[in-house]
Amino acid sequence: MAIHIIDEANRCLNCKKPKCMEGCPVHTPVPHIIQLFKEHQVMDAGRELFENNPMSLICSIVCNHEMQCAGNCVLGKKGSPVHFSSIETYISDMYLDRMKVKTAEQKKQNVAVIGAGPARMTVAVILAQNGYQVTIFEQQDKIGGIKQYGIPEFRLPKTILSRYQKKLLELGIRIRPNTAIGTTLTIEDLLRDGYASVFVGTGVWKARNLGIPGECLANVHFGIDYLANPSAYSLGEKVAVIGMGNAAMDVARTALRNGAHQVTMYARGRRIAASSHEMAYAELDGAEFVFGKAIERITEKGPVFKTSIMDENNRVTGYEEGEEQTEADSTIIAISQGPRNRLIRTTVGLEGSDKGLLIVDENHMTTRKGIFAAGDVVTGSKTVVHAVEAAKKAAEAMMRYMEKEGA
Structure with a gap:
């Protein structure tokens, strides 16, 4: 790991107007952190990261980097961007346990x-x-x-x-x-x-429901509830996941790690909310993706769909006649939360x-x-x-x- 992140740090161009910093919601000073790292000032780099973002270690692991720092790196236009997240994880992981806690003079409030x-x-x-x-x-x-x-x-x-x-x-x-x-x-x-x-x-x-018949059946669950305690569920071998956001990808990957043999994810159109990285990991884990299926209701056998009609821009414009009953031991709805x-x-x-x-x-x-x-x-x-x-x-x-x- 250390050799990898040193190589990544050496690839940084130290841009005068760093797009990576602009792409980060908390404007992490990426080039400066990398420079401190290259100068072996790891604790100073960790302190700066923590002061800017107390959740730095967590963000370095779970952030959608392809849409933020890495996605805005100039090197990514013609090749591979600097993977700052790996550098940030190394620094923040080391700093968290070693940091000296300091507080200002205590106030009464x-x-x-x-x-x-x-x-x-x-x-x-x-x-x-x-x-x-x-x-x-x-x-x-x-x-x-x-x-x-x-x-x-x-x-x-x-x-x-x-x-x-x-x-x-x-x-x-x-x-x-x-x-x-x-x-x-x-x-x-x-x-x-x-x-x-x-x-x-x-x-x-609060899980968002679909408002369709069958959501109260014993073999139907909501994604946010499932992720809170997967071991409490007996999903069976075949699982259908409604939705293709990042949370839905987590649901699919978790189900595959907890006994499901086949997990199929369904989306009404072709545009999905999940990052390409999360989708790639879900596919590596064995999840299957089916596009253009609009759910109508859920039965004891599984979800029932209509097939979407899409235009050249992949926008749903209508639905074909007839319905398709698919088989699944369990159906997990993972569309959003409120x-x-x-x-x-x-x-x-x-x-x-x-x-x-x-x-x-x-x-x-x-x-x-x-x-x-x-x-x-x-x-x-x-x-x-x-x-x-x-x-x-x-x-x-x-x-x-x-x-x-x-x-």
């Missing part, structure tokens, strides 16, 4: 962070480093959110999240596991007990869009004063690095707000 996903962890780290007393309220028994319960082990080792938890505790961040805000405790209770501000980054955990709305229901003045997403202003403050939000609960399902990008802005806004209120 307490901050509540609801959830422990990528946006929440980023906000918690930034606020703790700036001296605020942070408590994370996590409804599950482990931190990580979608990284813990939605990304398979073979893509993101869970030991990394355990190492992150250790750092959170070293920063003085307190964690209350198995505590869902919006049930026994509410945001109103947090404000009553003196929290100066609240950050909401609860993600999108937010749960219990915080809106239990918090006066907290408003959401017609899709249930929290409404925020340019400072990431919600419609309730002192309550901030960022990440998937605001934008809908996006990547980890996009959640980090928004969380950084929200953390800065929260500090400005608390300084003003404190004064």
